[in-house]
Structures are given as C-alpha cells and as structure tokens.
Amino acid sequence: MLLTYQYKLNPTSEQVVTLETWGELLRRHYNYALGQRLDWLTRTRCQIDRCSLVCEPIGDIPDKTDYYTQASGLKQTKELFPEYKNIYTDCQQQNLMRLDKAWKRWLVPDKNGKRGGRPRFKKRGDICSFTFPRVNSPKAGAHLTGSILKLSKIGEVEVILHRPIPEGFEIKQATILRKADGWYTSFSLEDKTVPNALPVNEIKTATGIDVGLEKFLTTADGQSIQVPQYYRKAQATLARQQRKLARKTKGSKNYQKQLSKVAKLHLHVARQRKEFHYQVAHWLVNSYDLIVFENLNIKGLARTRLAKSILDVAWGAFLQIMQAVAVRRGKHTRGVDPRGTSIDCSGCGERVEKTLAVRVHSCSCGLVIDRDWNSALNLLKHKSVGLPISGCGGLEVAQPVKQQVSEVNLRCAP
Template sequence: MFHLTYEFKLKPTQNQIAIFEDWLEQCRRVYNYALCERKDWIKSRSCRINACSLHSQYIIPADTPRPTYFNQSERLTQAKNKYPELKKVSAQVLQQTLKRLEKAFVAMWEQKHGFPRFKKPGKMRSFVFPQLGANSIQKRRINLPKIGWVKFHQSREIPDGSTVKQAHIVKRASGWYVLLIVQWDVDVPQPTPQGKALGIDVGLTSFIATSNGLTVKRPRFFIDAECKLKLLQKRVSRKRIGSNNWHKAQKKVAKLHEYVARCRKDWHSKLAHQICNDAGMVFVEDLHLVGLSRSILGKHCLDAGFGQFFNILEQTCFKRGVYFQKVDSRKTSQICPSCGVETGKKELSQRTHACSNCGYTTDRDVAAAQVVLQRGLAAVGHTVKMLAEGKFIGVPMRQESSCL
C-alpha cells in the first residue's frame, strides 16, 4: 500500500460553514466529556487504599473498568438519546474524536507527552471522515457524509487508479481546507544507497552546513515578524473579550502566524529539492528536538523548524529516489573528520575547527557535517575510498568539491 495526502482549499457556502462550526463544537464537547471520565477514573485510583485525600476524593466503584476508546464508543450511542444534537453529526466523526483522545493518552504513556488538556471553545479545529462513499469526488466537488457536495479548489488532479480513503476537514485563519488521504495498491521500492553522499549539519548560525563546504544562512521568519505580531497582539488586548472587534483582531494575529508558517515551509521545501539535485545519499543528525525547544535558545530553534525540515527532506528524498538516513548526533562537533581524534568541546563563539593533531582546519559546522557523512557511510557499509565513475562517492576531507 502507498499513501499520499492531497490538500485542497474548500469553497463552502454559509450554510455549510455553519454546519462545520456546529460539528466542531459537538466534537469538542465529546472530547472534553470523554477526557473528564478518564481523568476522574485516574484520580479515584491515585490515593492509597487505606487513606483518603485531605481535601477531596473521587469515589468510583472498584470494579469500574478503565475508560477506553471501545467502551466510550458504546456509551456514545446511548448519549445520542439524551443529547439529540449529537445525532446531527456523523457517528464516525465522533468516533474519530474519541480515537484522537486515545492517541493522546498513548503518546503520554509511550512518548512521555503531557497529560491531555480540555479544549476551550474554538480550539477544536478539525474533524475526520474515516471513509467516503464511491465516486465521492466529481468536478471539483467532494461529497461529505451528512453534509453533501462541497466545492473546492482542485489545484491538481488526483491520479487514476487511486482510492480516497479519508477526508480531514481543517479550519485555518485563511479558510477551510480538506486533506485527502489517497491510497494505491502498489509496492513502491525504497531508495537504495548509491551515488554521491552528502552529510548535513543543522544549526542556528548557519541553518545547514554540508560536507562539501556549502553553508546556508538561517532565515529568521518569526523574529522578522515579531514587531508586527506584538502590535497586533496589543490591539487584541485592548478589545473587549468576546466582541466582534476582538474576534477580528484575533483573526489578524492568526493570519500572521499562518503566513510565517507558510513562508518557513516553502523555504524548507525549496532547500530540500536543492539538496537532492546532486546527491544520491543524504545523512542528517538524529537530534533530540524536544530538548532543543526547551533550551535557552528554544524560540530560535522553533523558528528554524528543524523537525519540519527533516520531515520535508525525507519525503523529498523518497520522491526523488535519494537515500535518506539519520545518524547519531553525539559529539559531531568534537571530533576531527580528518584524523578522528576528539578535539574537545567548543564554545559557541568558536566557529572554526582546528585540529591540534593533524592540523586540519575548516568551518566548525562543515567539520560536523563531514563527521555525519562518515557515520552515515559506515552505517550503510560504504567507505570514503570507494569510487563511482572515477570520482569519490563520499566527499574527501582534504579535496575541493562542488557545491549544490
């Protein structure tokens, strides 16, 4: 199976927008009620068996099973008799909301994410149709269950022989969008290690530095828009909360955030294609991105968007047949790429790598990228001395090489 996601902008009518808004509110209420059930059950088991809390205690029978996606889905059917407004929403959409909560708890247990939070009014911005009917897309329209035909901007054709499996409706500051998950019953071979190899090191001074000596300066998307964002947020704080002017001012803030995010994503995509132009293998660092976002330079790390860039680069490499792999990121800036001797920790102000053992000197980030390249080649069983068409597959450490 092969899946791709196609994103299109919807052109709903005012009546359809009202239905979308109502469905989002019903999904929010179901999410919060299910989360409250789980939270109460957990709190009722939080104290010792022979003692109760000094303030208050949730008393739930001991034989009550833990709330899960399955038993909450069963009670959702019963809740429709008590709350008729739930009948207006597709049953599968509400079930997907409960599944979304289940995934949040699994991420908390397995990936050490935070405890799921309640959704405030307006914070639920998407819902999912897990399956669509046959011939659900015709002439720039999509047929959504219980809503009907909705027009959308079809910027590109959906390939023949594919099946639309899911439709994800998303509300953004610039309008409503639909994300279509398209499936093909084919097996796509993974790219194999071949051709010219390239190691990449990411940073804040230079966004990327490659093993062949190329450095790209980091654009400061959020920092450049921070002054305008501060002005718009000040206008929001001066409006009465809940008023029409308050909503309009908030929408301007959201549009600016969306514009910054789109500029960053567009730049990442162009850079990823530039990297894949002359590379057959790409190796990057396997960074702990959560730790970087919580450091003293967290705002700048989030503005750079290392995680998004790695995801886009991996997808671009897959589409263009370039081998992509992450390697260990420990001490990449403390090892000499020429002789392999550990040179010790460098201060952030020290931008040049100078090995006291062999005398090799180069840019600090370029040296780290060359170490990443060596680790990547070792991981795939290659060596720097292998030749391809009379040229080095890997970039020799002491020879000139062409930039991207």
C-alpha cells in the same frame, strides 16, 4: 504508500455555520468522554486494601471506560441531546478514536519507554476538524465528484483543486479542518505500490548535513544554505498587531477581527517555513543518493536561551520532510549520534576543543575549514559505518583542504 493532499474549500455561509456547530458539539462530547475516563481512573487507581491520606472519592466504582463502551453510548447521547443527531455518526466515532489514541499514548509507553502527556480538556475553538473515514464508497459520508465534495448532512461543497489527485491513488478518508484563512479538506491517499529503494551498492553520491543557527545546513562538499529567519523578520509586524489586539475589548467583534489578523500572520510565517523546508529537501534528494544527519535532542535544545532561534528554523520538521521526500524518491537517509562531530578533525581524527563562538576548525594537521563543514564531513566519514562510500560526499571526490564554504541560494516565498 500514504500521502496527504490538502485543498481549500469554498463553503456557503450556511455550511460554515453547520461546520462550526459540529466542531463545538464534538468538543463538548470529547470533554465529557475525557471526564468519564479521568473519573474512572481516579476511583480505581488506589489499592483496594488502603485509602489515600489526602482525599478519596466516594460512591460506586464505575466500570472501565474505553472506546467501545463510549461508542456504544452514542445512541443514548443522541436521545438526551437531539442536536447530535445532525452530526454524521462516523465523525463522532472518529472523535472518540482521537481521545482513545491520546489516552493510550499517556498510559502505555512506546517501544522506547516514552509516554505522551496527559490529555487535556478542550476549550472553545480547540477542536476545529473532524474526519469522514470513508470516501467514495457505497456507505461513505463523503463523495468527491470533480471539484464538488458532497458531505453527509452538510451538502455539496466546492473544492479548489489546485493540483490533480495522482492517478492510481485511492482516497481513504477526508478530514475537514479550519484554519485562520478558511476551511480546508485533507485527503488521505493510498497507493498499493511501494517505491523501490536504491540498492546500497548503487549509491554514487552521498553527503552529511550539519544543521545550525548561523547556517541552516552545511553539506559535506562545502555547500551551505543561510537561515531565512521568517519569524524574526515578522516580529515587528506581529508585535504591532498584537498591541492592537490588547487594546480591544475581549469577546467583541473588533477583538475577533484583530485576532484573525494575528492568526493569519502566524499562518503565513508557518507556510513560508514549510515551503522553504520542502525546497531544501527536494534539492538534497535530487543531489545525493544518501543523506546522513544528526539525531539531535531538539526538545532539550529548545529549552535553552536560543529557543526562539531553534524553533524558528524548525530542524525537526525539516528532517521529517526530508525523510518523507527521500522515501518517495527511493533514496536513503540515516540518523547518527552527533557527539564529537564538531570537535573531531575530519582530516586526522584528532580532538580540537573549541567553544561555540569559534566558527573555524583549525587543526595541527593543516586542515582549516568552516566548523559546520568539518562536522558534516565527520558525519559522513566516521558515522556511516558499513556503507560503501568515502568520507567526502561521493565515491570519486577527494577530501577538500583549506577551501571556502560555498553558498546555495534557494528561491523561497516572500
């Protein structure tokens, strides 16, 4: 099992300059390597027996460029540009590996036939992280001793260990990254043991969750959590700070100070949202052995007029966090097709057509419940085929009829 623990660093002013210099040099190298790959692609994508009607590059056709050819050229790079000798070699190789992964995601489709976007050239400040692939090994560039992280060619940096590293976990690599409020290190921890998943025949509690914009989610037993709307609540403050930024002379020291204030506000909102997601995920995993959710097309929904609200609740990030927490606890999660969950009646199965404005499900069979509650019941009742569970959140719970939705209030960061 792999975990990532992030800790804040307390570098000196000289070390901060070194870290920023490394980021800028690695950005330039990344752009140069990407230019090599794009040049090779441009010169070789046309068939040998015909030419383009628009334009055609001239000159010798270069050899195919990949990670190995570019990594072998690091020695020549250091001879031409001596400042690269001050960067740990493994960090430069990891920088080229990042480019190689982005390049392959663009050209090679995954198992679903989807490909990533074309790699872009990085502008100043885009690369604000670099990785030491080995930690605490004889030839490693990073060594953690107590609360001191010793980095090759940088020196000893104080680490604020706000929580201990779990026993039995081995630190595989360390990534140094910059955020709006300072420098951090992310340790990738590995444990050889794998949590044992709960046997299917021992599942005692199960639920379906329906996510939404009026309520963050509603469970199959009628509990709901309100949407915190962290971004919308911070909009007025953000707008005021961004107006101040627009009045500054771009590139000046006052501009940089105000830009840092705006970045810190965005970082604060993101941290509030992430903490809320973890609180909800832990509450669900502690309460249920099986959680059924909808496989929504979130990217498509984010292109509608509700884009701001959808991106504010961040369903995709929450579902990833929930699944990760469930794996660590040995619980089960299952994504299902969301079609028909809001329209079909959870009591009799009859289709009850309604618009998004109608928030109450009322069926001729006498079932009158909240629309989201009905959807959560359908997720559990009709979509969990092959699992030994009932349709109402557990093995011993009967289906509720004509009941009000209860609310669960979580204590979140202000």
